[in-house]
Amino acid sequence: MSSLKPTVPYSRSALPVLGCLAWQWMVLAIFCLFVVENEPVVRTFVSVPLWEFWLQWLGGTLHETPDGLLAIASLAGIGLAALILCVAVDALAALLVTMPMRKSGRAGHGAIGEHSTVPTFDLALRQKIRANAYWTWPIAAWNAGWIVSLIFPVLELVTLLGLTAKLVAAATLAGWFWEAVREWWPSTTSRAEKFTSEIRSSAFKFVLIGMLIYMVIFVGMNWGLWFNLQLPHGDSSMYEEHLWNVLHGKGFRSYLDQGLFLGEHIQVIHLLLLPLYLLWPSHLFMELSESAVLALGAIPVLSIARRHGRSEFAALLVALAYLLYFPMQYLDIAIDLKTFRPSAFGIPALLWMIDSAERRRWGWMSLCVALALACQEDFAVAIAPFGVWLLVNGLWKWHSGNQPANQPANRTDWKGEVIAGAALSVLMPLYVIWAVKVAIPWFHGGATVHYASYFQAFGKTPVEIVINILTNPQLLWRNLVTAGSVALFLDLLLPVGMPVRAWRALLVGLPLFVLLCLNELTRSFPGPFHHFHAPLIPTLLWGTCLSLASVTSDQDAHRRTADQRALWVFCCALTTTFFFSLSPLGIQFWDSGSPFYWERLYVPDERSREFAKVLPLIPPTARVASTDFIHPRFTHYERSYDYSHYPRRVADYQDRVPDDTDYIVIDTGHRYSEIQRYEQMREYQHQRDQWELVPVDTKGYFIVLKRVKYPQPESGGSHRPSKSGSLIQSDIEEMEE
Numbered sequence: 226m227s228s229l230k231p232t233v234p235y236s237r238s239a240l241p242v243l244g245c246l247a248w249q250w251m252v253l254a255i256f257c258l259f260v261v262e263n264e265p266v267v268r269t270f271v272s273v274p275l276w277e278f279w280l281q282w283l284g285g286t287l288h289e290t291p292d293g294l295l296a297i298a299s300l301a302g303i304g305l306a307a308l309i310l311c312v313a314v315d316a317l318a319a320l321l322v323t324m325p326m327r328k329s330g331r332a333g334h335g336a337i338g339e340h341s342t343v344p345t346f347d348l349a350l351r352q353k354i355r356a357n358a359y360w361t362w363p364i365a366a367w368n369a370g371w372i373v374s375l376i377f378p379v380l381e382l383v384t385l386l387g388l389t390a391k392l393v394a395a396a397t398l399a400g401w402f403w404e405a406v407r408e409w410w411p412s413t414t415s416r417a418e419k420f421t422s423e424i425r426s427s428a429f430k431f432v433l434i435g436m437l438i439y440m441v442i443f444v445g446m447n448w449g450l451w452f453n454l455q456l457p458h459g460d461s462s463m464y465e466e467h468l469w470n471v472l473h474g475k476g477f478r479s480y481l482d483q484g485l486f487l488g489e490h491i492q493v494i495h496l497l498l499l500p501l502y503l504l505w506p507s508h509l510f511m512e513l514s515e516s517a518v519l520a521l522g523a524i525p526v527l528s529i530a531r532r533h534g535r536s537e538f539a540a541l542l543v544a545l546a547y548l549l550y551f552p553m554q555y556l557d558i559a560i561d562l563k564t565f566r567p568s569a570f571g572i573p574a575l576l577w578m579i580d581s582a583e584r585r586r587w588g589w590m591s592l593c594v595a596l597a598l599a600c601q602e603d604f605a606v607a608i609a610p611f612g613v614w615l616l617v618n619g620l621w622k623w624h625s626g627n628q629p630a631n632q633p634a635n636r637t638d639w640k641g642e643v644i645a646g647a648a649l650s651v652l653m654p655l656y657v658i659w660a661v662k663v664a665i666p667w668f669h670g671g672a673t674v675h676y677a678s679y680f681q682a683f684g685k686t687p688v689e690i691v692i693n694i695l696t697n698p699q700l701l702w703r704n705l706v707t708a709g710s711v712a713l714f715l716d717l718l719l720p721v722g723m724p725v726r727a728w729r730a731l732l733v734g735l736p737l738f739v740l741l742c743l744n745e746l747t748r749s750f751p752g753p754f755h756h757f758h759a760p761l762i763p764t765l766l767w768g769t770c771l772s773l774a775s776v777t778s779d780q781d782a783h784r785r786t787a788d789q790r791a792l793w794v795f796c797c798a799l800t801t802t803f804f805f806s807l808s809p810l811g812i813q814f815w816d817s818g819s820p821f822y823w824e825r826l827y828v829p830d831e832r833s834r835e836f837a838k839v840l841p842l843i844p845p846t847a848r849v850a851s852t853d854f855i856h857p858r859f860t861h862y863e864r865s866y867d868y869s870h871y872p873r874r875v876a877d878y879q880d881r882v883p884d885d886t887d888y889i890v891i892d893t894g895h896r897y898s899e900i901q902r903y904e905q906m907r908e909y910q911h912q913r914d915q916w917e918l919v920p921v922d923t924k925g926y927f928i929v930l931k932r933v934k935y936p937q938p939e940s941g942g943s944h945r946p947s948k949s950g951s952l953i954q955s956d957i958e959e960m961e962e
Contacts, residue, residue: 241355363397388712428531436548453827453829456564456857458860460563477493487665491599494567515569525576546721578594578608607733614730845862847888849887855895859890868882889916
């Protein structure tokens with residue numbers, strides 16, 4: 226975004242234009258050839274069935290070999306498809322340029338951009354061919370890297386190319402899209418001017434519409450996961466269990482483990498939902514609230530972008546780009562389908578913190594800081610560098626006497642900026658130390674914070690990890706400079722147009738970005754597809770808004786520049802969403818072979834319908850151990866335990882359910898299920914006298930066990946009064962009554 230390509234001058238010579246078209250076609254064809262003939266790369270784009278379909282449609286074949294799938298592409302088919310696409314893109318861009326002028330009867334005299342005229346469609350087509358040839362440079366660079374990797378097969382290079390194939394395709398498409406529309410909407414025809422004026426006067430209304438559309442889509446997807454039993458308990462519905470247990474006197478906790486949840490994170494923001502949760506005590510309410518809060522982040526983005534771009538239209542485009550920003554969307558539904566996380570509430574809190582700081586509303590800024598810290602302690606890692614930025618910026622104003630031209634004179638007091646910056650710079654590191662070394666260990670029986678294990682390469686305790694990061698540059702370099710770090714950098718910045726012009730603001734996010742690169746969970750699947758990157762998103766959006774500004778004092782020129790840059794941001798957000806998003810704008814949503822296919826995830830199937838037979842068998846006063854994905858349906862029972870091989874404190878770190886468990890419910894149909902029959906269960910193998918099978922026909926999807934004998938007290942676990950005999954039918958009848 227720092228150097229958008231200037232307008233290519235028009236030329237009447239056909240030879241350079243044909244050369245540009247040939248270059249565009251050749252680069253695209255080679256890229257497609259490399260991608261479709263490489264299984265690991267093509268599977269980052271589409272599923273195997275869709276890969277096979279397109280390969281055969283283009284005249285190629287797919288064969289199974291002992292070493293895997295072997296694709297043989299048709300050069301003629303790929304070449305023809307690439308040529309058709311290039312010509313279509315160029316022609317469409319030229320058509321959009323000239324179409325408004327023809328409607329207004331001014332063909333041959335309308336202005337495009339600022340300097341060039343387009344007398345005919347022919348000259349517009351020539352210009353767009355040359356411009357679009359320029360925008361093939363991302364895939365051209367990728368092609369060159371792939372050729373180098375074939376000659377010198379360096380593992381890190383091959384990994385980087387596999388991680389960035391979709392990114393370079395999205396970058397090229399963004400360039401083509403930008404070229405198609407950048408001279409269309411600001412055309413000087415009277416109709417276009419009126420249309421643009423109406424949009425600028427209604428930016429907030431359009432943002433609200435975008436927020437509503439976002440909410441409808443993602444609330445519908447989240448609710449679909451719930452009804453179709455595709456939503457995991459851990460890091461999703463366990464937060465709803467917190468609220469339920471608080472309301473019923475069980476403490477701020479989930480029965481995944483012993484102790485209060487504060488032994489995991491200082492994360493209490495979702496307690497603010499309790500007043501509304503009283504009216505609707507359901508996980509569906511939690512999903513609705515999270516999607517609504519994430520959508521609300523578009524409002525402070527609109528305010529910040531309006532301030533720096535001085536253009537309502539630019540602000541609107543950036544706010545809509547925020548809603549399309551796929552790293553933000555993965556906080557609503559993560560790659561592992563985990564949905565509700567309180568850390569998502571910190572995004573609008575930090576965005577409003579930045580907006581309040583720029584408006585010198587220090588009280589509101591402090592409130593936003595408090596809300597962000599309530600979302601999770603690692604938000605302090607994002608706030609502290611912002612405090613340093615405020616401090617340095619305030620001192621610079623004092624030293625130079627410069628005041629921002631876009632701020633009222635009565636709000637440019639550098640003293641408030643220095644004081645606020647100094648306070649955040651000092652208090653936030655102290656807060657992190659207190660949370661990590663005092664508060665969390667105290668609630669966790671003195672144990673080290675669990676996420677210290679995410680940085681095992683640097684040590685076992687937070688102090689050891691920090692010391693090694695700061696004093697062992699060789700170890701830091703080896704773990705920091707990797708293909709995954711480069712891919713993460715591009716994943717975060719390309720969807721907002723690579724706003725490197727605002728590099729000073731982006732430095733605010735550098736400490737957190739480094740921690741993300743060193744986090745072993747992030748490195749195992751590089752990219753912003755989980756939740757660890759949540760505190761970084763507001764900084765990146767802030768930098769995007771800052772990059773809209775230009776140094777010119779001409780208001781009209783400033784607005785036009787901001788509009789073009791904002792349009793570029795919107796194009797990048799849209800094309801990356803096409804390749805990465807789980808929403809209906811993404812390929813994965815419609816790919817029937819993808820694990821994220823809409824019908825597979827969001828439409829209730831036979832498994833979810835059969836589960837309706839299970840719930841009436843279990844009284845609400847029971848303590849239930851269940852496998853994931855059905856575990857969320859038992860959080861309103863007396864206790865809801867996890868049935869897995871993961872060692873839990875509630876079971877004394879043994880491979881069993883807690884001794885006070887009344888029922889066990891096994892889901893044999895979920896994607897991680899290891900149990901298909903009752904005989905495979907450890908209870909059948911080792912505790913057959915304590916359990917009996919509940920006779921319920923669910924077509925094999927579910928297994929229900931009821932406790933008939935409890936362990937004796939000397940076993941070391943809690944116990945309930947012993948039961949004997951088979952009373953299943955009478956119990957069912959009693960529940961029905």
